[in-house]
Amino acid sequence: MAISAEIKEKLASKQSSMIRAMFEAGQELKKQFGQDAVFDFSLGNPDLQPPQEVLDAIGDVFREEIPGCHGYMTNAGYETTRAAIARKVSAEQGCPVSAKNVVMSCGAAGGLNTVFRGILNPGDEILVSAPFFAEYAQYCGNYGGKLVPVDCREDFSPDIEAMERAITDKTVAVIVNSPNNPTGAVYSDADMVGLVQVLKRTGRNLWLIADEPYRDILYDGAKVATLFDKYSHSVIVSSFAKNFGLPGERLGFVAVNPVAKEDGDELVAAVIFATRSLGFVNAPAFFQRVIEKAVDAKTDFSVYEKRRAALMKILDDCGFEYLRPKGAFYIFCKVPDGGDDVEFCDLLKSHRILAVPGVAFGKRGYFRLAYCVSEQVIVSSEKAFKEVAATLNVGN
Amino acid sequence: MAISAEIKEKLASKQSSMIRAMFEAGQELKKQFGQDAVFDFSLGNPDLQPPQEVLDAIGDVFREEIPGCHGYMTNAGYETTRAAIARKVSAEQGCPVSAKNVVMSCGAAGGLNTVFRGILNPGDEILVSAPFFAEYAQYCGNYGGKLVPVDCREDFSPDIEAMERAITDKTVAVIVNSPNNPTGAVYSDADMVGLVQVLKRTGRNLWLIADEPYRDILYDGAKVATLFDKYSHSVIVSSFAKNFGLPGERLGFVAVNPVAKEDGDELVAAVIFATRSLGFVNAPAFFQRVIEKAVDAKTDFSVYEKRRAALMKILDDCGFEYLRPKGAFYIFCKVPDGGDDVEFCDLLKSHRILAVPGVAFGKRGYFRLAYCVSEQVIVSSEKAFKEVAATLNVGN
Numbered sequence: 001m002a003i004s005a006e007i008k009e010k011l012a013s014k015q016s017s018m019i020r021a022m023f024e025a026g027q028e029l030k031k032q033f034g035q036d037a038v039f040d041f042s043l044g045n046p047d048l049q050p051p052q053e054v055l056d057a058i059g060d061v062f063r064e065e066i067p068g069c070h071g072y073m074t075n076a077g078y079e080t081t082r083a084a085i086a087r088k089v090s091a092e093q094g095c096p097v098s099a100k101n102v103v104m105s106c107g108a109a110g111g112l113n114t115v116f117r118g119i120l121n122p123g124d125e126i127l128v129s130a131p132f133f134a135e136y137a138q139y140c141g142n143y144g145g146k147l148v149p150v151d152c153r154e155d156f157s158p159d160i161e162a163m164e165r166a167i168t169d170k171t172v173a174v175i176v177n178s179p180n181n182p183t184g185a186v187y188s189d190a191d192m193v194g195l196v197q198v199l200k201r202t203g204r205n206l207w208l209i210a211d212e213p214y215r216d217i218l219y220d221g222a223k224v225a226t227l228f229d230k231y232s233h234s235v236i237v238s239s240f241a242k243n244f245g246l247p248g249e250r251l252g253f254v255a256v257n258p259v260a261k262e263d264g265d266e267l268v269a270a271v272i273f274a275t276r277s278l279g280f281v282n283a284p285a286f287f288q289r290v291i292e293k294a295v296d297a298k299t300d301f302s303v304y305e306k307r308r309a310a311l312m313k314i315l316d317d318c319g320f321e322y323l324r325p326k327g328a329f330y331i332f333c334k335v336p337d338g339g340d341d342v343e344f345c346d347l348l349k350s351h352r353i354l355a356v357p358g359v360a361f362g363k364r365g366y367f368r369l370a371y372c373v374s375e376q377v378i379v380s381s382e383k384a385f386k387e388v389a390a391t392l393n394v395g396n
Numbered sequence: 397m398a399i400s401a402e403i404k405e406k407l408a409s410k411q412s413s414m415i416r417a418m419f420e421a422g423q424e425l426k427k428q429f430g431q432d433a434v435f436d437f438s439l440g441n442p443d444l445q446p447p448q449e450v451l452d453a454i455g456d457v458f459r460e461e462i463p464g465c466h467g468y469m470t471n472a473g474y475e476t477t478r479a480a481i482a483r484k485v486s487a488e489q490g491c492p493v494s495a496k497n498v499v500m501s502c503g504a505a506g507g508l509n510t511v512f513r514g515i516l517n518p519g520d521e522i523l524v525s526a527p528f529f530a531e532y533a534q535y536c537g538n539y540g541g542k543l544v545p546v547d548c549r550e551d552f553s554p555d556i557e558a559m560e561r562a563i564t565d566k567t568v569a570v571i572v573n574s575p576n577n578p579t580g581a582v583y584s585d586a587d588m589v590g591l592v593q594v595l596k597r598t599g600r601n602l603w604l605i606a607d608e609p610y611r612d613i614l615y616d617g618a619k620v621a622t623l624f625d626k627y628s629h630s631v632i633v634s635s636f637a638k639n640f641g642l643p644g645e646r647l648g649f650v651a652v653n654p655v656a657k658e659d660g661d662e663l664v665a666a667v668i669f670a671t672r673s674l675g676f677v678n679a680p681a682f683f684q685r686v687i688e689k690a691v692d693a694k695t696d697f698s699v700y701e702k703r704r705a706a707l708m709k710i711l712d713d714c715g716f717e718y719l720r721p722k723g724a725f726y727i728f729c730k731v732p733d734g735g736d737d738v739e740f741c742d743l744l745k746s747h748r749i750l751a752v753p754g755v756a757f758g759k760r761g762y763f764r765l766a767y768c769v770s771e772q773v774i775v776s777s778e779k780a781f782k783e784v785a786a787t788l789n790v791g792n
Contacts, residue, residue, distance in 0.1 A: 045468045058458055068443065070643070106502060106677075110676065118399050118400060121402070139673070142539075143538075247468045248467050248681030248682075266404070278506075286683065
């Protein structure tokens with residue numbers, strides 16, 4: 001056999017081939033009807049340019065070319081970059097974090113892999129509120145772990161009681177993703193207090209891992225709950241992909257709550273070891289220096305807010321049901337009349353609208369629209385959405 | 397338990413703590429005696445600046461800031477960058493390779509991890525000629541595989557007969573690293589022909605994986621053997637870390653021999669999948685564009701050649717035994733009088749010379765010197781080496 005049996009099965013799996021089929025169909029549609037006639041809400045690839053401070057920092061790093069600046073540094077990343085991230089996390093969490101509690105990573109995806117490699121024994125379980133970013137399951141599976149989805153409440157908030165019931169002696173961590181992909185929900189402070197109480201009741205210092213790449217993208221006055229002040233064994237994993245529009249540059253970090261003391265130090269050491277042994281070696285040097293200079297840059301998210309409003313208006317007009325998202329750039333809509341999400345996304349596609357069916361996030365009967373596309377695409381998509389609604393007689 | 401049992405054991409292992417202890421001792425020595433009074437031959441971190449073409453390309457990529465240039469691209473990397481790499485590999489291997497057979501990776505270390513994730517079932521074995529770059533064992537272990545070292549011949553060439561005997565029904569691949577870390581040996585064309593005959597005799601299409609980050613760093617007219625013309629199921633993994641002095645930027649690639657046909661296509665798909673699911677997602681965007689522009693840049697390796705000569709002269713004068721390295725920037729020396737390598741490196745350290753004991757590469761009784769340090773460091777180290785030799789009465 002040319003490749004591993006597990007990977008062969010994954011490559012052939014329905015989900016993998018479904019996403020590939022959608023991607024290829026989208027490319028095909030764009031070729032056939034032109035780029036502008038296809039309404040591609042499928043991918044969370046931010047189209048906003050990085051803020052000017054980031055662009056300036058790229059120029060500064062280029063001009064500062066100093067001996068060894070493209071060389072290896074310690075696997076954890078530049079001390080000065082880690083210190084800048086520590087200041088940022090300290091401000092966000094409202095408690096002191098130092099550079100030694102931060103490890104620079106190749107994006108949040110790389111960071112999560114190093115954390116999972118660091119904590120998972122084969123058979124260990126990590127809980128997540130469903131729907132969830134499907135790659136979490138792959139990341140766990142890489143190291144013999146198992147992602148255990150727990151259905152969220154009707155309002156997309158985590159069902160704390162259900163999560164408590166889902167904890168077994170194999171559970172080693174809970175992962176929370178707020179603002180959430182795919183729902184756009186921002187978890188309330190009260191829910192996080194409730195979750196922490198559950199974790200404390202186990203008496204086992206389970207890890208609470210917050211995946212926060214969308215932390216800065218908020219609407220309607222929403223706030224992301226702090227965790228370091230609530231729970232000792234908490235870890236923030238994040239990146240500059242979504243807020244600064246740099247997903248291709250692979251720059252993120254892992255920050256471990258200093259209150260976790262020896263356990264925290266052990267996790268930091270494990271993450272550094274995994275950074276090396278998984279072949280990341282270190283987060284890319286050039287963009288570590290860029291981020292160190294531009295960590296406080298602000299993106300104008302009012303652009304996303306306008307798009308959100310434009311897309312919600314179309315969905316309202318069409319009678320599609322959804323919950324108003326408070327963060328990120330996704331709307332998670334109900335398939336009308338309890339229909340099948342894969343079939344519905346095929347219907348959307350036949351009207352040149354590309355969306356991702358809920359099954360890809362562990363929640364049937366929904367579809368995700370990513371509105372990190374130009375307002376023009378959103379406005380132009382109205383007719384197609386209305387045709388779909390008319391087909392289904394939605395709202396009548 | 398705060399972290400995985402396996403990682404805890406690895407962190408506590410003799411080898412891991414030995415390297416850490418050496419690193420920390422080195423830092424301590426430099427603080428105590430000053431940067432210039434410590435002769436640090438421990439790390440393969442090239443100190444040459446990138447060639448001017450690469451620096452120019454960095455500036456060009458900065459000035460060409462175009463919408464979406466920091467965004468996600470397909471997980472395999474930019475089509476145009478892959479095409480540039482395909483041209484490079486075609487020229488090196490003397491047979492046509494196209495972009496679709498190339499996947500951009502986060503350095504060679506990232507590339508090897510995606511290949512190993514792609515091919516390994518738990519318990520599968522990969523052969524390597526010892527001594528070898530120790531991280532290979534970690535990379536295999538990440539996915540339940542086992543690295544099987546096979547002692548090299550006296551001249552550091554791979555012992556083809558011994559490798560044939562080491563093949564079991566669990567073997568899925570052989571990894572070759574030429575020019576070699578830690579020996580500097582360049583494997584002969586005849587040895588590669590011999591190895592390919594062994595692989596063909598199995599009738600099982602085992603993968604032949606060449607890790608070639610040192611391919612361009614050659615002396616005395618040495619040449620790296622081609623593989624794609626010899627064996628269908630061959631794979632090149634490489635990077636621009638060592639030749640262009642960019643190890644911190646994490647830019648490498650995996651190229652699969654097109655002659656492997658369906659099996660090759662399957663491996664490419666598996667490597668792309670692993671790139672995504674291990675959290676690399678894609679090789680860093682900015683440096684993909686840099687490398688596309690500067691792939692043909694040439695570094696002046698005569699600098700390393702001079703250092704090699706300077707270091708060999710010192711070793712000769714001291715009576716230390718070694719084989720003249722034909723590539724890379726390492727010399728692998730015998731510990732005098734059959735002494736213990738760890739103890740000998742401690743002795744060297746007491747004279748402020750930092751070297752890596754052979755045990756770290758699976759070969760006791762040797763030590764590695766990395767001469768990617770300034771000629772000044774090499775010249776200044778002479779006195780210390782002579783003191784060590786005098787202590788041992790080497791050559792008398």
